[in-house]
Amino acid sequence: MTKGIFLQPANIKNKMVREHLERTIFQAVELNEILRFQPNIRSDLERFYVWGVIPGTKSKWEKSQIGDLVVFYSERKFYLLGQIVDKFHNKSLARYLWGEDQHGRTWEYIYLIDPDSLIQIDVDLEKVIKVLGYSPNFILQSALYHKDEKLISLFTDNLIEDSTKKGDVITTVHREKISTTIKKYKRDPYFSIKVKDNYKNKCAICGIPNEGTVVDAAHVKPVKEGGPDIEENGIALCKIHHHLFDSGLITIKDSKLAISPKMSSQLQKHPIISKFLKKKINLVKTSEEFLKWHRENIFKA
Numbered sequence: 001m002t003k004g005i006f007l008q009p010a011n012i013k014n015k016m017v018r019e020h021l022e023r024t025i026f027q028a029v030e031l032n033e034i035l036r037f038q039p040n041i042r043s044d045l046e047r048f049y050v051w052g053v054i055p056g057t058k059s060k061w062e063k064s065q066i067g068d069l070v071v072f073y074s075e076r077k078f079y080l081l082g083q084i085v086d087k088f089h090n091k092s093l094a095r096y097l098w099g100e101d102q103h104g105r106t107w108e109y110i111y112l113i114d115p116d117s118l119i120q121i122d123v124d125l126e127k128v129i130k131v132l133g134y135s136p137n138f139i140l141q142s143a144l145y146h147k148d149e150k151l152i153s154l155f156t157d158n159l160i161e162d163s164t165k166k167g168d169v170i171t172t173v174h175r176e177k178i179s180t181t182i183k184k185y186k187r188d189p190y191f192s193i194k195v196k197d198n199y200k201n202k203c204a205i206c207g208i209p210n211e212g213t214v215v216d217a218a219h220v221k222p223v224k225e226g227g228p229d230i231e232e233n234g235i236a237l238c239k240i241h242h243h244l245f246d247s248g249l250i251t252i253k254d255s256k257l258a259i260s261p262k263m264s265s266q267l268q269k270h271p272i273i274s275k276f277l278k279k280k281i282n283l284v285k286t287s288e289e290f291l292k293w294h295r296e297n298i299f300k301a
């Protein structure tokens with residue numbers, strides 16, 4: 001399925017845009033802050049980068065979907081790429097975050113970006129114009145939405161892997177904060193969505209459905225150990241099984257839950273463990289290679 005991409009002009013030479021970037025992109029907005037205005041968030045994250053568009057751009061915003069990419073644009077360059085994890089219309093939240101413009105409008109068609117997905121890019125408008133077949137004089141003045149495989153790879157194939165390669169555009173805005181974000185190396189913004197899709201949005205061990213954002217896309221080999229963002233290294237786990245898995249108290253062997261001898265007998269007897277000990281785990285794309293790595297390196301055998 002081709003994802004869409006939202007092209008978002010955000011001119012860093014504009015003082016107001018810069019203030020908005022400082023407020024909700026260069027620093028994250030806590031989930032609790034958003035929940036005060038928007039009671040239902042369809043994402044399991046605790047913090048978000050937030051952006052929005054004014055009613056005049058609503059029709060473009062409406063086309064975007066959860067899981068789509070967004071790229072920020074300024075001065076003939078695209079400089080940031082992130083993944084949309086939720087979107088909603090909320091005027092009060094927009095007013096609270098950014099106030100109003102001189103015409104009394106606010107950026108009420110809001111979308112949330114996964115902070116871990118945000119990376120710096122450096123893609124010239126000319127390349128985008130070429131892919132889209134627009135006239136060379138084309139100027140990107142308001143947001144656009146496209147579903148175009150070629151356009152997506154133009155952005156994702158150009159991810160900056162070397163964090164020392166900082167583009168001029170963004171460093172002039174906010175060098176430090178953004179560089180800590182891009183130091184996180186190349187990440188796949190679709191990882192979480194793909195993994196949860198594979199497991200039908202349920203915990204692989206206990207089957208609890210992802211309501212109230214209780215299911216995570218867990219890395220079998222953790223990111224900090226060099227575990228890649230690929231489906232083979234992902235498994236959907238509820239918060240409890242995720243935590244036990246990461247702490248090495250449980251693992252998966254022969255498609256079954258295995259428990260560490262270090263686990264207390266009290267926990268061993270608890271239904272969250274005991275009930276699933278003999279049950280076969282239906283692994284979807286999760287590879288034995290990474291599970292083996294987990295058993296040998298994380299699991300407290």
Ligand SMILES: [Zn+2]
Pocket residue numbers: 203204205206207208237238239240241
């Ligand atoms: Zn579970």
